[in-house]
Amino acid sequence: MTFVRVCGLGELEEDTPKRVELDGTPVSVVRTEGEVFAIYDICSHANVSLAEGEVDDCHIECWLHGSRFDLRSGKPDALPATRPVPVYPVKIEGDDVLVSLTQES
Secondary structure (H helix, E strand, O other): OOOEEEEEHHHOOEOOOEEEEEOOEEEEEEEEOOEEEEEEOEOOOOOOEHHHOEEEOOEEEOOOOOOEEEOOOOOEEEOOOOOOOOEEOEEEEOOEEEEOOOOOO
């Protein structure tokens, strides 16, 4: 599994998504509840950036229609989205946040 540095840990504000692009793939990187998560940045319902939404209780909410996705699994738990979005493995090495585009789910 190949990991790529996406940012420094200090660049991530708690509960504030950061949009990055890895090999043309949009990814939201989120620091919340003492962990860092990486999730595909496009809502499966409305094709808009999830990084523009709010983070709460280990979920990210799509700003357009309110669909919520679990940052651990990518599964939606609020309509109108019914399809999950991919989540990606994250490693922290020192102050570096690394993400692999190999999907966890």
